[in-house]
Amino acid sequence: MLELDGVTSRYGPVTALQDVDLVAEAGRITAVLGANGAGKTTLLRTISGLHRADAGTIRFDGRDITRLSTDQMTRAGMAHVPEGRGVITELTVKENLRLGALGRSTHRDAVSIDDVVDLFPILGDRSNALAHTLSGGERQMLVIGRALLATPKMLLLDEPSLGLAPRIVSQIFGVIRQLVHEQGLTVLLVEQNARSALSIADVGVVLGLGKVVAQDDAAILAADENLRHAYLGY
Amino acid sequence: MQLINTILGGLSLGMVYAAFALALVLIWQSTRIVNFAQAPMAMVTTFIALTLIESGMNYWVAFVAALVAGFVLGALVERLIIRYVDHDNHINPVILTLGLFIVLHAVAAVIFGSNFQSFPAPFGLTGFSVGDTTFNLTPTSVFTILIVIAVMALLRLLFLKTDLGLTMRAAAFNQEVARILGVRVNRTLTLGWALASVVGSLSGLLIAAGGLVHPSYMDGVVVYGFVAAVLGGLDSPAGAVVGGLLMGVTLSLVSGYLGSGLVPLAALIVLVVVLLVRPGGLFSTSTERTV
Numbered sequence: 424m425l426e427l428d429g430v431t432s433r434y435g436p437v438t439a440l441q442d443v444d445l446v447a448e449a450g451r452i453t454a455v456l457g458a459n460g461a462g463k464t465t466l467l468r469t470i471s472g473l474h475r476a477d478a479g480t481i482r483f484d485g486r487d488i489t490r491l492s493t494d495q496m497t498r499a500g501m502a503h504v505p506e507g508r509g510v511i512t513e514l515t516v517k518e519n520l521r522l523g524a525l526g527r528s529t530h531r532d533a534v535s536i537d538d539v540v541d542l543f544p545i546l547g548d549r550s551n552a553l554a555h556t557l558s559g560g561e562r563q564m565l566v567i568g569r570a571l572l573a574t575p576k577m578l579l580l581d582e583p584s585l586g587l588a589p590r591i592v593s594q595i596f597g598v599i600r601q602l603v604h605e606q607g608l609t610v611l612l613v614e615q616n617a618r619s620a621l622s623i624a625d626v627g628v629v630l631g632l633g634k635v636v637a638q639d640d641a642a643i644l645a646a647d648e649n650l651r652h653a654y655l656g657y
Numbered sequence: 658m659q660l661i662n663t664i665l666g667g668l669s670l671g672m673v674y675a676a677f678a679l680a681l682v683l684i685w686q687s688t689r690i691v692n693f694a695q696a697p698m699a700m701v702t703t704f705i706a707l708t709l710i711e712s713g714m715n716y717w718v719a720f721v722a723a724l725v726a727g728f729v730l731g732a733l734v735e736r737l738i739i740r741y742v743d744h745d746n747h748i749n750p751v752i753l754t755l756g757l758f759i760v761l762h763a764v765a766a767v768i769f770g771s772n773f774q775s776f777p778a779p780f781g782l783t784g785f786s787v788g789d790t791t792f793n794l795t796p797t798s799v800f801t802i803l804i805v806i807a808v809m810a811l812l813r814l815l816f817l818k819t820d821l822g823l824t825m826r827a828a829a830f831n832q833e834v835a836r837i838l839g840v841r842v843n844r845t846l847t848l849g850w851a852l853a854s855v856v857g858s859l860s861g862l863l864i865a866a867g868g869l870v871h872p873s874y875m876d877g878v879v880v881y882g883f884v885a886a887v888l889g890g891l892d893s894p895a896g897a898v899v900g901g902l903l904m905g906v907t908l909s910l911v912s913g914y915l916g917s918g919l920v921p922l923a924a925l926i927v928l929v930v931v932l933l934v935r936p937g938g939l940f941s942t943s944t945e946r947t948v
Contacts, residue, residue, distance in 0.1 A: 473833060497839035505837060513830045514823075522827050525820055526839020573839060 424449040424577055424609045425470070425501075430479035432462075432469045439465040441633045443479070447577070447626075452603055452610040454624035454641060456617045456655055461630040463613040467579050470611070471503035472496050484576065497526045502575035506582045510562045510569075512555035516546055519554055523569030539568035542598050560591035567595065571602070577609040578602075584616045592616070596623045617655035621645040629654050662784075662793035663913035664906055669798035671905020672805040673863045677882030678889065678897035678904075679809065680857035685891050687829040687849040689747065694734065694754040696879035697761035698854055699861030702727040703870055704769040706862060707776055716779060723862055724855050731854025735847045765872040778867030801863045808859060809898060812852070816894075825849055880921065881908065884928045890938025899940065 425447040432440040440462045447453040457463050468474040470481055472493040481489045483501060491499065511519055520536050527533065540547035543564040549557065557565060563583055570578060580599070584592040600623050602608045614620035621627055627644040629637040631654050637644060644650060651657055677695065684692045706723035710716060734757065742750045780796035816822035828835040828845040835842050860882070861875055868874075885904040889896025904924065911923040931938065 471837065493836040494839045494841050497837065503837045505834065509834050511827055511831050511834055514826065518823060522823060522838050525824060
């Protein structure tokens, strides 16, 4: 579904990603793990076109998308889900959701706001509240629900567990798992919380200082003690 | 009686300031730029209307043509100039709009001449009277008040009720997230400038009605409109309207009771007082930055 081939990304003189090869297969959850500064967020920004790759190619669904703009990418069916700060705080919950539906790609049956409310009932209760009044967990649910309204083929999730209580994290991860099983959604999950991420992922990719240091089945990575100590911090 | 008439005069003037302030706020919200070129842009479109009227065209056709010209001019300025300025440095685009101010002035003087020319009014300029008393409320000023209210209602409808308005607000509040959601942010920015320029042009036409136009006839309005926008908090369209009305009435009172020579001074005093007492403006919702 998504293929990165030799992708290098720089911020001025700083090389944030170096020669990254990565494959995220359709209908599976691929977790990208690594410490702060390993290049996880840059990876997502480069894939979704918010940051231009300096070298390499990115293919999505067989199509070279390296040079597409972010809004074109969204229309092509890739939904970048920024972590919870990505809600537009000045708009209401409903307006945030309506915006999500406007960027809809047309390849699948439309997801309605009601469907999203079924997944995250709290969003229905807070429908007319301004998004800045939401808690961290509610914001995270809002950005995920908003991305689903665009009926994407693939979700790029940026640290969905950041700053959330474990109970909320498992609720959110549960919903992601459910979407992958029931609708064949493809997910690229960027996480610092390696233990939870590997527990729901099929495949794991470990980044260290901008390079891929390991790529394997999630269960195998979770069992590799040296790797866990060196890069995953648990 | 004088008080009522002074306030009535201030209201229609205030509506014009409100429209102008609204034009500034629309651009500020989406691009964080104070568009000082708004005044000469409105001046140019008013001259376009005047040229059309003098060539024998119907007043209302010329009026609409000027608004359309405003739309095109606003879009062109954003698309050809503003987009290419370094927005990270906040002062650069503002200096650029000041430069544009001067260039448009000069170009207008070359094309339209720098003499004062009279601009016709759409309706009568004599105040309504009840018995022996004549109120300082003319058919033209009633038109001014009504059309500005209508335009504001339309803008409110656009921003709050339509998908297009929603994408424009999203792009203004958070460009990056808007992009992620598939909004073509560059288009919404161009459209924002175009709409702001229409509203600015409207204020230019309304000020000109029944008066004299000249390449610098809008220069005072940019000051009063700017103060009105700051008064309202720069971030709040409703604040711009209230600020405009307050400015109109205040300046009208100063002019009526203290002398018209003091009007520019009064505007500056209002600005200084607002900045001292409530730096975020009367209606600002954003919290101040604490360092």
